[in-house]
Amino acid sequence: MSGSESWNMHKHVREVPTDAFGDISFGSLGQKTGKFARVSADTSSEVLYHLLTEQWKLSPPNLLISVTGGAKNFYLKANLKNMFHRGLIKVAQTTGAWIITGGTHTGVMKHVGQAVRDYALSSSMQGNIVAIGVATWGIIHNMDVLVDPEVG
Template sequence: MLLLSTDTSPEILYQLLTEQWKLSPPNLLISVTGGAKNFYLKSHLKNMFHRGLIKVAQTTGAWIITGGTHAGVMKHVGQAVRDYAMSSSMQGKIVTIGVATWGIIHNRKALVHPECGVCMFS
């Protein structure tokens, strides 16, 4: 988990992800956004979404970016990546980044350091 200030520059964030975390630079960014309201997807549509998202991410070297919650369309992205990671035919890693606001993090008080407060990278 990485906690960032709202004024952290994109250059610093990119450098952190590629140089410190050793993620390969993306050829494509896939941003999956939408409401956090849960909805039902018929199984064949869900399977098509999962397979399509993973195939695009695999073949392009994309990073998938979501709102970082387990609700709505973001939940389906998480399930697709989880299923891919658990499959025995896994070929290559899929980079998925969830960008969640501080207010929705469960048990966020546990992430606050008693001496320095919330440590931010900026």
């Protein structure tokens, strides 16, 4: 791409079968694993829904909770943080919701992750909470270890 040429997704991106998918282990949660898949930015919602419900066997949600906000870290007083954590988990539990975030460990997304982690670590777990992080590939830490060299 020359210095005067502007970037264009259709011209400068080459789509190939994914070489990044599978199970991922979360060290802070003991043996807790999740699933991940690298998909194209224009993958249809129908294909993603099929992946989540048919391939990954997630129960269809009754509600989607999208938690968005800046990625800037901020301090939350303990009582407010606890209220946010309990409220988010209670709503997700009682409605069968999926929680969707930007998938990073910063800002409000970090608080969502901590709430889900704390719930998963508690001994009184009553059903799974589904949390889905949708992050751009370029910001994933150690993304190279998520690529399967045998695929492609």
